[in-house]
Amino acid sequence: MPAAASAHRPGLRITRALARRFDGRSPASLDPDLRVFVSDLVRPYGLPLREDLLGEGAGHSYEELAAGPLREALADGEPVDLLILAFDTPDVRPGAPSSLALGRAVPGSPLAFAICDQGTAAAFTALRLAAAHRATGSCRRAVVVLAEQTALHHEPPEPVPLPERHAVVVLVCEDDPAGGLEVRQARGVDDPARTVRGWAEELGPGAAVLLDAGLGGERPPAQPFTGLWALLAEQVPRQRPVLAAGYDRRLGVVSALMLP
Amino acid sequence: MCDRSGVVILARVTALEAVAVHLPPRAVPIEAVGERIGLTPRQLRLFRRFHGLDQLRLDPDGKLPDLLDAALDGLTELRGRERHVRFVIHARSMPVAVPHPLNPLHDLLAARGLGHASAFTVTHHACAVGLLAIDLAGRLLAGEPDERALAVVLAGEKTFTRDAQLVPETGIFAEGAAACLISAGGERHRMLSFAVRQRPEFDGRLAEDADLLARYQRAYPNVMVEAIEAALEQAGLRLGDLAAILPHNVNQASWRMISRRIGFPLEKVVLDNVRSVGHSFAADGLINLHTATARGLVRRGDHYLIAAAGVGATFSAMAMRS
Numbered sequence: 001m002p003a004a005a006s007a008h009r010p011g012l013r014i015t016r017a018l019a020r021r022f023d024g025r026s027p028a029s030l031d032p033d034l035r036v037f038v039s040d041l042v043r044p045y046g047l048p049l050r051e052d053l054l055g056e057g058a059g060h061s062y063e064e065l066a067a068g069p070l071r072e073a074l075a076d077g078e079p080v081d082l083l084i085l086a087f088d089t090p091d092v093r094p095g096a097p098s099s100l101a102l103g104r105a106v107p108g109s110p111l112a113f114a115i116c117d118q119g120t121a122a123a124f125t126a127l128r129l130a131a132a133h134r135a136t137g138s139c140r141r142a143v144v145v146l147a148e149q150t151a152l153h154h155e156p157p158e159p160v161p162l163p164e165r166h167a168v169v170v171l172v173c174e175d176d177p178a179g180g181l182e183v184r185q186a187r188g189v190d191d192p193a194r195t196v197r198g199w200a201e202e203l204g205p206g207a208a209v210l211l212d213a214g215l216g217g218e219r220p221p222a223q224p225f226t227g228l229w230a231l232l233a234e235q236v237p238r239q240r241p242v243l244a245a246g247y248d249r250r251l252g253v254v255s256a257l258m259l260p
Numbered sequence: 261m262c263d264r265s266g267v268v269i270l271a272r273v274t275a276l277e278a279v280a281v282h283l284p285p286r287a288v289p290i291e292a293v294g295e296r297i298g299l300t301p302r303q304l305r306l307f308r309r310f311h312g313l314d315q316l317r318l319d320p321d322g323k324l325p326d327l328l329d330a331a332l333d334g335l336t337e338l339r340g341r342e343r344h345v346r347f348v349i350h351a352r353s354m355p356v357a358v359p360h361p362l363n364p365l366h367d368l369l370a371a372r373g374l375g376h377a378s379a380f381t382v383t384h385h386a387c388a389v390g391l392l393a394i395d396l397a398g399r400l401l402a403g404e405p406d407e408r409a410l411a412v413v414l415a416g417e418k419t420f421t422r423d424a425q426l427v428p429e430t431g432i433f434a435e436g437a438a439a440c441l442i443s444a445g446g447e448r449h450r451m452l453s454f455a456v457r458q459r460p461e462f463d464g465r466l467a468e469d470a471d472l473l474a475r476y477q478r479a480y481p482n483v484m485v486e487a488i489e490a491a492l493e494q495a496g497l498r499l500g501d502l503a504a505i506l507p508h509n510v511n512q513a514s515w516r517m518i519s520r521r522i523g524f525p526l527e528k529v530v531l532d533n534v535r536s537v538g539h540s541f542a543a544d545g546l547i548n549l550h551t552a553t554a555r556g557l558v559r560r561g562d563h564y565l566i567a568a569a570g571v572g573a574t575f576s577a578m579a580m581r582s
Contacts, residue, residue, distance in 0.1 A: 033465075036421065036422070037356075037421055037423070040420050040421035040422075041356065041357075041358070041359055041420065041421065042359050043420075044323060044420070045358075045359050045362075047359055085384070088360075088361075089360060090355070090356040090360055091355065091356075094354075094355060094356040095354060095355060095356070095423050096355075096463060096572075097355070097383075097384040097385070097386065097460070097463055097572035097574075098384070099384045100384060100458050100460035100463065100572055100573075100574070101460045101463060103458065103460065104458075104460045104461075109458070111456055111458070112384065112458060113382055113383070113384050113385055113389070113392055114355060114382070114383050114384040115380050115381065115382050115383070116355065116380070116381050116383065117350065117363055117365055117366075117379075117380055117381035118378075118379065118380040118381075119361070119363070121378075121380075122380060125378065125380050128400070129396060129399070129400070131403075132396070132399040132400050132402065132403055133399060135270045135399070135402065135403055136270050136272050136398075136399045136402050137270070152360055154359055156359070156360065156361060157359055157361075157362055158361065158362075160360065160361040185378050187375065187376050187377070187378070188375060188376055250361065250363070251363065251366050253378075
């Protein structure tokens with residue numbers, strides 16, 4: 001039976017959203033350690049390396065990509081309590097704790113960590129975790145960083161959309177006593193589009209509805225992980241309720257961010 | 261309830277209802293692993309004589325889901341309650357563990373009747389991430405209206421590359437795994453506090469940067485003690501209130517030093533598994549809780565503290581009441 005995740009009433013609202021896309025590469029893409037790591041990673045699975053990408057140097061690091069947008073989004077110098085990095089495609093420094101470095105670069109020395117392994121749903125889960133921190137009392141200001149980079153240094157074991165450009169979206173979430181963002185997630189629903197329509201109706205007829213490729217948005221998606229959130233960034237600050245929804249077809253997870 | 265500034269917050273209980281441990285049956289002497297990964301005889305003597313390492317539990321024929329599945333298999337308290345599990349969190353030291361876009365966590369859960377749960381990996385706290393996963397599980401459960409809601413934290417990793425085999429001059433990794441069932445209403449093993457200290461200035465190539473390694477080693481006991489003291493203060497406890505400290509299994513020497521520095525009896529630091537299991541990434545704390553309860557070191561009503569450090573660097577401590 002599909003189990004819809006329950007609602008949070010966390011009291012965080014998104015006050016600033018920045019979306020940035022990048023070209024180029026990180027010096028880390030030519031680090032010999034990358035070849036060692038990827039070789040060890042794929043060996044048990046019998047997957048070939050992408051010698052072309054490893055040889056020419058391709059891909060970017062999430063620390064380098066996000067540092068500038070974070071500075072820009074947090075230029076007011078107000079302290080941040082929590083920084084969550086969410087990603088799907090691996091960092092070009094795959095073993096690096098880049099969220100910690102980003103946390104040190106923002107005001108307030110926030111608790112920093114990263115989440116992954118949930119496809120496109122990880123972005124929603126990052127916001128859900130921020131809301132859960134606010135609801136349980138240890139967060140008045142959080143920043144969620146969503147990142148993707150173009151290079152996969154091995155042949156994928158199955159088809160997977162990769163981003164056309166490196167991209168970062170920064171979502172600044174601040175305390176809102178009137179109640180704020182809400183994230184809903186469900187897995188295994190028969191009709192994810194209908195599920196999302198039902199959630200959207202709760203926001204009223206004037207709500208803006210943003211959908212990712214899994215729900216009929218741009219296909220194939222140019223930016224599979226951050227594309228939806230770049231659309232959201234255009235709506236912030238906003239004049240009306242917004243629902244941003246995504247469906248990860250591989251994992252069967254439907255997610256929605258509801259901004260009343 | 262409200263916080264100090266008057267903002268409404270959810271009261272929460274984070275309770276470990278059950279812990280299951282999987283130790284791969286193959287116990288490999290550190291010398292055999294050292295030969296494979298290129299450790300010198302001097303380095304191996306350091307690990308055996310000074311750091312107190314002996315054997316490592318490894319599963320050379322298994323993959324990541326085999327470890328996690330075996331740990332879940334031992335979590336008998338979960339059986340019949342799968343539909344109440346809302347969240348499954350893999351606490352993982354290595355941010356990338358399988359080729360993209362494979363996702364063995366989700367495949368494993370579907371086969372276990374947990375396919376409905378929201379499942380993801382939390383990372384970047386290296387071997388301290390197990391404590392973060394417990395804290396996150398409790399926060400997520402606090403927002404669930406169904407008081408029967410549960411979360412599962414999984415920990416355990418493969419030693420598939422050099423960075424997942426060795427912390428230079430400090431420890432050698434093993435492949436123990438653990439599964440933990442968490443509720444928002446259990447009476448036993450309740451979390452009282454969680455303190456984290458992060459020091460990203462120590463991220464880097466410890467094996468090649470002798471200066472960085474030396475600075476990290478100098479700071480290590482100080483920051484670990486800082487996290488322990490912060491967790492105790494938050495919980496309103498003193499060291500003397502603790503029946504045990506459950507450390508990460510990186511080595512014995514660092515815990516001898518910390519124990520001496522804070523004045524805590526070494527015999528109450530659960531170090532059994534450093535010799536017989538090895539440093540199993542983020543699973544150590546749960547493996548050691550299993551050992552401590554089995555040995556009667558932690559009994560009903562006792563206070564204890566779980567502590568861990570991860571390269572990169574994160575230092576965490578969690579005070580608990582059994």
